[in-house]
Amino acid sequence: MKCIIVDDEAAARAITKQLCKKIEELTIAEEFDNAIDAIKYLNTNTVDLIFLDIHMPTFSGFDFIQTLKNPPLIILTTSDRNFALDAFEYDCVVDYLVKPITPERFAKAVARIKERGSVTQKVEEPVSNNSDETTTTIGNDLYVNIDRRLVKINVPDICVIEAKGDYIKIKAEDKNYVVHSTLKKIEEKLPSHLFLKVHRSYIINTTKIVDIEDNSVLIKQDVIPVSRANRKELMQRLNLL
Amino acid sequence: MELDRPNLSYIKTLADGDADFEANLISIVKRELPKEKEAFLESIREQNYQNSAEHVHKIKHKISILGLEKSYDIAIAFEEELKNNNPSQLETFLNILQNMEEFLKTI
Numbered sequence: 001m002k003c004i005i006v007d008d009e010a011a012a013r014a015i016t017k018q019l020c021k022k023i024e025e026l027t028i029a030e031e032f033d034n035a036i037d038a039i040k041y042l043n044t045n046t047v048d049l050i051f052l053d054i055h056m057p058t059f060s061g062f063d064f065i066q067t068l069k070n071p072p073l074i075i076l077t078t079s080d081r082n083f084a085l086d087a088f089e090y091d092c093v094v095d096y097l098v099k100p101i102t103p104e105r106f107a108k109a110v111a112r113i114k115e116r117g118s119v120t121q122k123v124e125e126p127v128s129n130n131s132d133e134t135t136t137t138i139g140n141d142l143y144v145n146i147d148r149r150l151v152k153i154n155v156p157d158i159c160v161i162e163a164k165g166d167y168i169k170i171k172a173e174d175k176n177y178v179v180h181s182t183l184k185k186i187e188e189k190l191p192s193h194l195f196l197k198v199h200r201s202y203i204i205n206t207t208k209i210v211d212i213e214d215n216s217v218l219i220k221q222d223v224i225p226v227s228r229a230n231r232k233e234l235m236q237r238l239n240l241l
Numbered sequence: 242m243e244l245d246r247p248n249l250s251y252i253k254t255l256a257d258g259d260a261d262f263e264a265n266l267i268s269i270v271k272r273e274l275p276k277e278k279e280a281f282l283e284s285i286r287e288q289n290y291q292n293s294a295e296h297v298h299k300i301k302h303k304i305s306i307l308g309l310e311k312s313y314d315i316a317i318a319f320e321e322e323l324k325n326n327n328p329s330q331l332e333t334f335l336n337i338l339q340n341m342e343e344f345l346k347t348i
Contacts, residue, residue, distance in 0.1 A: 011269045012302060018255050018262050055298055079301050100251055100305040 001113070001166065002046075005031040006038045006064065007053035007077065012099065016051050016077065019106040026110065035064040047072050048165040049094075049113065054078040054087075065090055072164060073116070073178060075109050077101065091176050116146060116167075116180055142189060144170070144179045153177065156194065159219050161186055161203040171222070198226040198234055206237050244315075244336060247307035247344035266306070271345050274303050278338050285328065294323035297334070304337065307344065312337045 003026055005016050013031045020026040029047060032038040035056055052074050054061035061078075065071055071092040076083070079099045087096045094116060095109035142158075143150045157173040163183045170177040170186075179186075187195070187203055197203045202224050204217060211218035216225050217234075226234060249263075256263040281296035297320040304313045315337065319330040 009299060009302060010273055011266060011306060014262070014266050014269055015255060015306075018259070018266075022257075055295075057295070079298055079305075099302045103255065103257075 001025055001048040002027055002029050003049040003051060004029055004038060004041065004047050005051045006035055006056075006061070007031075007051070008033050008056045009053070012053060012077065015101065019101060019103060020051075022103065023107065023110050025114075035059040035061070038064065039067055042068065046165065048167070050074045052076055054083055055080060062086065065092065068092075070162065070164065070169065073113055073167070075113075091178065114180070116178060142186075144177055144181075146177060146179065151177065155190065156205070156207075158190075158195075159205050159208045160222060160224060161195075163201040171220075196230070196234060196237060198224060198230045200227065201225075206234070209238075212238075242333060244333075244340055245309050245311040247309055247341055249348070250308045251306055267345070267348060270303055270306060274300070274338075274341060274345065277303070278342075285331065290323045290326045290328055293328065294320045297323060300338070303341065307341055309337065309341070312340070 003020065005013050005028060007013050007016065010033070013033070017028055017031070020028050026049070029045070030038075030041055032041065036059060038050070049072060052061045052064060054076055055078060061076060062083075065074065071090070073094050074090070074092045075094055076087050076096045077099060078096070081098055083096070087093050095112050097105060097109055140155050142153045142155050144153060145151075153170060153172055158170055159173065160171045161183065162169045162171070164178070166180060166182075167178050168181050168183060168186055170179060183197065183201070183203055187197055190203070194205055194207060195203050196206050198217065204219055204224055208219045209217045210220070212226075212234075215228070215231070216223050218224075249267075252263055252266055255266070277296060277300050281293060281300065284290070284292040284296055297316055301313060301316045301320065304316050315330065315333055319334050322328070322330060
């Protein structure tokens with residue numbers, strides 16, 4: 001997993017780096033002593049995980065999260081226990097580490113990321129319609145594994161699914177879910193009459209489209225890119241006048 | 242009030258035999274602490290106790306890095322008091338800082 005560290009304290013960054021060194025899956029791509037530089041970096045780079053200090057001058061960790069349109073997974077690091085409740089208001093926050101961070105506690109946080117989940121199974125088996133594969137339906141419920149819990153998502157409520165490294169972000173009507181899986185895997189579990197892959201990083205629920213431009217669609221408030229190769233199929237799906 | 246003594250227990254646990262990391266972290270603490278102390282003292286001189294609380298918050302981590310559990314608790318209480326514009330534990334906190342500085346000179 002590609003990670004960055006954002007902490008204004010050099011000692012804290014050195015400690016986080018050392019803790020990451022012990023865990024093979026983690027690669028520190030960059031470190032930043034302020035949130036602004038991290039935002040600039042994220043404008044042109046993607047990462048899987050951010051170790052983020054809450055308490056930074058002028059621009060706090062929470063301010064930073066709010067500026068990210070599609071935040072990756074975040075582990076908050078802080079010397080203050082008082083922010084724990086605020087921290088978990090954000091779907092992207094996986095854990096909250098109070099300094100001084102011990103190797104054992106750090107390993108537990110990383111394990112949480114690994115357990116954050118993979119798409120497991122649908123509740124109902126597909127109801128096969130032998131005549132036409134594209135009309136194959138599944139039950140309305142998709143269960144995803146998040147923090148050792150199987151969380152039910154009502155499939156018709158799903159608006160967009162975005163690939164994010166080893167994870168996918170499922171944006172539903174009321175809530176977003178980050179799941180360890182791939183677009184290919186989830187595409188196989190979704191009813192093809194509702195969902196369409198419009199870009200290598202996006203699957204959309206075609207019934208949620210608000211507006212279409214040449215190379216993008218608007219779903220809720222998200223502008224989703226549509227690749228040239230997928231545009232034709234998208235247009236065929238729509239009930240055009 | 243008798244304060245606890247700084248030690249390298251936490252740093253050595255993190256290092257797990259990595260001498261370069263140990264030396265690097267100690268050198269960072271030696272470099273950062275005086276700056277953080279100076280910024281803290283300036284805020285005290287200006288009686289900007291909200292700002293002082295911010296500096297104590299940052300220094301708190303260094304206190305824990307040097308294994309000072311009791312001093313860490315004192316710093317937590319002092320930070321809260323400063324948020325209420327109460328610097329009455331200043332002397333104790335300065336003793337903690339002095340304790341750390343003297344220890345850092347020996348390593």
